[in-house]
Amino acid sequence: MDAEPAAMAVVALEAEISDEQRQALADARERRLEVVETLHRHSFWATVEPSDRIKVQTALRKAARAGDQTPPAA
Incomplete structure:
Protein backbone atom coordinates (compact mmCIF):
# COMPACT_ATOMS: atom_id res chain seq x y z
CA MET A 1 0.00 0.00 0.00
CA ASP A 2 1.19 3.54 -0.69
CA ALA A 3 2.45 5.79 2.06
CA GLU A 4 -0.08 8.00 3.76
CA PRO A 5 -0.20 11.64 2.65
CA ALA A 6 1.80 14.15 4.68
CA ALA A 7 -0.10 15.69 7.59
CA MET A 8 0.50 19.23 6.35
CA ALA A 9 -0.93 18.32 2.93
CA VAL A 10 -4.03 16.94 4.61
CA VAL A 11 -4.49 20.08 6.71
CA ALA A 12 -4.02 22.28 3.63
CA LEU A 13 -6.57 20.15 1.71
CA GLU A 14 -3.85 19.36 -0.83
CA ALA A 15 -3.40 15.68 -0.05
CA GLU A 16 -3.84 13.18 -2.83
CA ILE A 17 -4.43 9.50 -2.34
CA SER A 18 -3.75 6.66 -4.69
CA ASP A 19 -6.42 4.57 -6.38
CA GLU A 20 -5.50 1.74 -4.01
CA GLN A 21 -6.05 3.99 -0.98
CA ARG A 22 -9.29 5.31 -2.45
CA GLN A 23 -10.52 1.72 -2.92
CA ALA A 24 -9.45 0.76 0.60
CA ALA A 59 -24.46 2.04 27.65
CA LEU A 60 -23.68 -0.36 24.81
CA ARG A 61 -21.08 2.03 23.36
CA LYS A 62 -19.48 2.49 26.79
CA ALA A 63 -19.39 -1.27 27.39
CA ALA A 64 -17.85 -1.88 23.96
CA ARG A 65 -15.08 0.61 24.66
CA ALA A 66 -14.41 -1.07 27.98
CA GLY A 67 -14.39 -4.55 26.44
CA ASP A 68 -17.41 -5.66 28.47
CA GLN A 69 -19.28 -8.58 26.88
CA THR A 70 -22.41 -8.26 29.07
CA PRO A 71 -25.31 -6.63 27.19
CA PRO A 72 -26.83 -3.58 28.87
CA ALA A 73 -30.14 -3.99 30.67
CA ALA A 74 -33.09 -2.94 28.55
Whole structure:
Protein backbone atom coordinates (compact mmCIF):
# COMPACT_ATOMS: atom_id res chain seq x y z
CA MET A 1 0.00 0.00 0.00
CA ASP A 2 1.19 3.54 -0.69
CA ALA A 3 2.45 5.79 2.06
CA GLU A 4 -0.08 8.00 3.76
CA PRO A 5 -0.20 11.64 2.65
CA ALA A 6 1.80 14.15 4.68
CA ALA A 7 -0.10 15.69 7.59
CA MET A 8 0.50 19.23 6.35
CA ALA A 9 -0.93 18.32 2.93
CA VAL A 10 -4.03 16.94 4.61
CA VAL A 11 -4.49 20.08 6.71
CA ALA A 12 -4.02 22.28 3.63
CA LEU A 13 -6.57 20.15 1.71
CA GLU A 14 -3.85 19.36 -0.83
CA ALA A 15 -3.40 15.68 -0.05
CA GLU A 16 -3.84 13.18 -2.83
CA ILE A 17 -4.43 9.50 -2.34
CA SER A 18 -3.75 6.66 -4.69
CA ASP A 19 -6.42 4.57 -6.38
CA GLU A 20 -5.50 1.74 -4.01
CA GLN A 21 -6.05 3.99 -0.98
CA ARG A 22 -9.29 5.31 -2.45
CA GLN A 23 -10.52 1.72 -2.92
CA ALA A 24 -9.45 0.76 0.60
CA LEU A 25 -11.42 3.73 1.95
CA ALA A 26 -14.49 2.77 -0.07
CA ASP A 27 -14.20 -0.83 1.17
CA ALA A 28 -13.87 0.32 4.80
CA ARG A 29 -16.90 2.60 4.47
CA GLU A 30 -18.95 -0.21 2.93
CA ARG A 31 -17.96 -2.60 5.74
CA ARG A 32 -18.79 0.05 8.38
CA LEU A 33 -22.24 0.51 6.84
CA GLU A 34 -22.82 -3.27 6.91
CA VAL A 35 -21.83 -3.43 10.58
CA VAL A 36 -24.06 -0.48 11.53
CA GLU A 37 -27.03 -1.96 9.67
CA THR A 38 -26.47 -5.35 11.32
CA LEU A 39 -26.27 -3.74 14.74
CA HIS A 40 -29.40 -1.63 14.33
CA ARG A 41 -31.44 -4.52 12.90
CA HIS A 42 -30.49 -6.96 15.65
CA SER A 43 -33.40 -8.57 17.50
CA PHE A 44 -32.06 -7.13 20.77
CA TRP A 45 -33.55 -3.75 19.84
CA ALA A 46 -37.08 -5.21 19.84
CA THR A 47 -36.64 -5.71 23.59
CA VAL A 48 -35.79 -2.05 24.21
CA GLU A 49 -38.48 0.53 24.78
CA PRO A 50 -38.20 3.33 22.20
CA SER A 51 -37.88 5.87 25.02
CA ASP A 52 -34.82 3.97 26.35
CA ARG A 53 -32.94 3.56 23.06
CA ILE A 54 -30.52 6.44 23.52
CA LYS A 55 -29.72 5.37 27.09
CA VAL A 56 -29.15 1.76 25.98
CA GLN A 57 -27.09 2.80 22.94
CA THR A 58 -24.89 4.91 25.19
CA ALA A 59 -24.46 2.04 27.65
CA LEU A 60 -23.68 -0.36 24.81
CA ARG A 61 -21.08 2.03 23.36
CA LYS A 62 -19.48 2.49 26.79
CA ALA A 63 -19.39 -1.27 27.39
CA ALA A 64 -17.85 -1.88 23.96
CA ARG A 65 -15.08 0.61 24.66
CA ALA A 66 -14.41 -1.07 27.98
CA GLY A 67 -14.39 -4.55 26.44
CA ASP A 68 -17.41 -5.66 28.47
CA GLN A 69 -19.28 -8.58 26.88
CA THR A 70 -22.41 -8.26 29.07
CA PRO A 71 -25.31 -6.63 27.19
CA PRO A 72 -26.83 -3.58 28.87
CA ALA A 73 -30.14 -3.99 30.67
CA ALA A 74 -33.09 -2.94 28.55
